[in-house]
Amino acid sequence: AQKVTQAQTEISVVEKEDVTLDCVYETRDTTYYLFWYKQPPSGELVFLIRRNSFDEQNEISGRYSWNFQKSTSSFNFTITASQVVDSAVYFCALSIVGNTGKLIFGQGTTLQVKP
Amino acid sequence: KAGVTQTPRYLIKTRGQQVTLSCSPISGHRSVSWYQQTPGQGLQFLFEYFSETQRNKGNFPGRFSGRQFSNSRSEMNVSTLELGDSALYLCASSGGRSIETQYFGPGTRLLVL
Numbered sequence: 001a002q003k004v005t006q007a008q009t010e011i012s013v014v015e016k017e018d019v020t021l022d023c024v025y026e027t028r029d030t031t032y033y034l035f036w037y038k039q040p041p042s043g044e045l046v047f048l049i050r051r052n053s054f055d056e057q058n059e060i061s062g063r064y065s066w067n068f069q070k071s072t073s074s075f076n077f078t079i080t081a082s083q084v085v086d087s088a089v090y091f092c093a094l095s096i097v098g099n100t101g102k103l104i105f106g107q108g109t110t111l112q113v114k115p
Numbered sequence: 116k117a118g119v120t121q122t123p124r125y126l127i128k129t130r131g132q133q134v135t136l137s138c139s140p141i142s143g144h145r146s147v148s149w150y151q152q153t154p155g156q157g158l159q160f161l162f163e164y165f166s167e168t169q170r171n172k173g174n175f176p177g178r179f180s181g182r183q184f185s186n187s188r189s190e191m192n193v194s195t196l197e198l199g200d201s202a203l204y205l206c207a208s209s210g211g212r213s214i215e216t217q218y219f220g221p222g223t224r225l226l227v228l
Binding site: 033035037042043044045046047050052091093095097099100101102103104105106107108 | 146147148150157158159160162163164165170171173203205207209213215216217218219220221222224
């Protein structure tokens with residue numbers, strides 16, 4: 001069975017601090033995708049990034065960066081110089097190629113950035 | 116391009132009633148997935164439709180059903196509502212160049228009294 005674990009339930013930081021959100025996944029499948037989504041208070045899930053299982057390159061997009069390590073089954077997300085607008089719930093998700101249309105989500109990490 | 120839209124945004128029903136939620140995907144997207152989000156269970160996959168066919172289904176009772184129309188719009192129906200069905204129901208569509216990526220709508224918040 002597949003599973004996604006986000007061990008951090010809530011994180012609180014002060015603006016401009018760096019913060020890393022952890023994600024560990026479990027699957028025996030060799031071909032899969034990993035995602036991060038952001039859910040602001042409005043409720044809509046906003047897509048941030050997708051990674052496939054064959055691409056372990058880290059990625060940086062502005063203040064966001066992602067570290068994918070197959071050896072530890074982790075896909076961590078770092079926000080550099082956090083801002084109040086980053087406050088939201090962040091979800092890590094897994095999809096298995098062939099298991100169409102199904103995302104398996106972690107429980108989410110609530111990030112609060114204080115001014 | 117317009118995003119995924121869901122109607123209604125909020126709904127209040129009583130136990131035993133049934134409800135129908137609607138989802139319009141991004142133009143050109145043919146796959147629509149539905150999820151239920153509750154504080155206790157988190158985000159759980161309900162089902163996925165593609166070209167009017169259900170291709171995948173999560174572990175929910177038969178009271179939860181869906182369908183997709185030829186224009187890719189989708190509806191989900193919950194019959195004989197229970198208190199535990201109170202949740203945020205999210206719809207997502209995928210297709211085009213990045214078929215693996217799902218884009219979500221704003222959700223329908225259902226309260227069952």
